[in-house]
Amino acid sequence: MEFVSKNDTIDKNDKNDPSINLTNENDISNKLFYFSEISGSVLNVNLYLDKSQITENLNFDCLFPSDSKIEKIYIFNNEYPFYTNDGNDATENISYTKQSFSILIDNSNLNIFSHIKRFEKKVN
Amino acid sequence: MSYFKGIGRKSGSYKGRKLPLIGLLENKKHTIFNEYTVGSGVGASSVATRRLKKQRARIKKCTPPEPIYPELDENEYFEISDDVNKFDAVLEEQITNMELEKTVDLKGTLNNDVDADVFTTYAISHINEVSKSNDVSSLTFTTTSVANPANVAVDNSTEDNIDKLLSSSDYKVTTSINYEYTDEAPESISQNIEHTFINTGEIDGRLKLIEYIMTITVFETLLKN
Numbered sequence: 001m002e003f004v005s006k007n008d009t010i011d012k013n014d015k016n017d018p019s020i021n022l023t024n025e026n027d028i029s030n031k032l033f034y035f036s037e038i039s040g041s042v043l044n045v046n047l048y049l050d051k052s053q054i055t056e057n058l059n060f061d062c063l064f065p066s067d068s069k070i071e072k073i074y075i076f077n078n079e080y081p082f083y084t085n086d087g088n089d090a091t092e093n094i095s096y097t098k099q100s101f102s103i104l105i106d107n108s109n110l111n112i113f114s115h116i117k118r119f120e121k122k123v124n
Numbered sequence: 125m126s127y128f129k130g131i132g133r134k135s136g137s138y139k140g141r142k143l144p145l146i147g148l149l150e151n152k153k154h155t156i157f158n159e160y161t162v163g164s165g166v167g168a169s170s171v172a173t174r175r176l177k178k179q180r181a182r183i184k185k186c187t188p189p190e191p192i193y194p195e196l197d198e199n200e201y202f203e204i205s206d207d208v209n210k211f212d213a214v215l216e217e218q219i220t221n222m223e224l225e226k227t228v229d230l231k232g233t234l235n236n237d238v239d240a241d242v243f244t245t246y247a248i249s250h251i252n253e254v255s256k257s258n259d260v261s262s263l264t265f266t267t268t269s270v271a272n273p274a275n276v277a278v279d280n281s282t283e284d285n286i287d288k289l290l291s292s293s294d295y296k297v298t299t300s301i302n303y304e305y306t307d308e309a310p311e312s313i314s315q316n317i318e319h320t321f322i323n324t325g326e327i328d329g330r331l332k333l334i335e336y337i338m339t340i341t342v343f344e345t346l347l348k349n
Contacts, residue, residue, distance in 0.1 A: 001264070003261065003262035003263075003264070003320075003322075005259075005260040005261075005262075032262070034260070034262070034322065036260065036324065063337070065335075087302075095300040096300050096335075096337055098302075098337070098339065117302045117339060118302060119300035119301060119302045119337060119338075119339075120300060120301065120302075121298065121299070121300055122285070122286060122287075122299040122300060122301040122304075122338065123285060124278070124284060124285045
């Protein structure tokens with residue numbers, strides 16, 4: 001995964017409905033987007049993608065330095081449901097959350113799968 | 125002498141750590157070359173054949189077989205064999221000069237100490253490189269192993285934890301982990317560990333802050349002993 005630091009795409013103006021916008025990225029495939037500005041107070045985030053970014057067998061990751069996670073995905077302003085595996089790897093004092101996405105296209109239907117891994121500080 | 129053997133992703137490494145040769149499954153001696161050799165079959169041999177066999181036995185050198193794995197992805201995937209029992213200057217130089225962001229298969233636990241030194245050396249190479257930037261940046265390498273080499277490295281050092289082991293006078297490392305065995309990992313599993321080092325672009329005093337994200341995925345073989 002290619003590491004991409006993204007802070008300019010976060011809209012935190014609406015605290016109840018924070019969003020990250022990746023629609024201006026040319027290619028999101030096999031990239032790890034690092035959102036360092038999303039704090040622990042922002043638990044659920046909306047992700048905006050463009051239809052042109054959706055390709056077959058698309059994989060990308062999002063990394064948050066908090067307990068945040070993407071809960072809604074909008075593609076071309078339409079919300080798409082997705083299947084989530086909420087790993088529950090760590091339970092307390094979460095320092096990072098990594099959310100991996102796989103998008104599969106089946107008969108023109110989008111199937112979005114998401115796997116969440118949570119991290120905590122290693123003390124010894 | 126090279127400690128590395130380039131092997132392909134079709135090698136079966138992901139399917140189980142103890143994948144025996146077919147001959148071992150059948151409890152017979154087998155060759156990996158399935159070509160017919162005159163005089164090598166079962167049954168009686170003629171006097172002339174026996175004489176030839178004796179001659180060959182004297183003059184034929186025992187040479188190791190060619191790698192049985194296809195050499196796909198060579199230079200992308202390296203193996204530290206369990207036969208390597210010493211982290212000497214040659215190996216250290218190879219690891220230090222190895223291209224970054226590769227996958228290293230550390231195999232089993234027979235040479236844990238070597239695996240730990242390989243991990244520490246390769247990790248420090250990545251941290252040194254990523255800390256050169258003043259901007260947010262990241263590098264990742266992957267290890268496959270039974271034991272977590274970071275834990276072995278800490279056990280072998282005088283430091284209390286992995287943060288202190290990897291930190292230096294130029295940077296401070298803070299480690300986060302998603303999962304780990306509280307007891308020793310069983311030999312039947314493989315831990316695929318992504319070691320991601322993020323230069324946060326932040327500074328504490330004069331130390332650059334490096335976040336180390338250790339992503340562990342555990343695989344268990346479906347083969348039964």
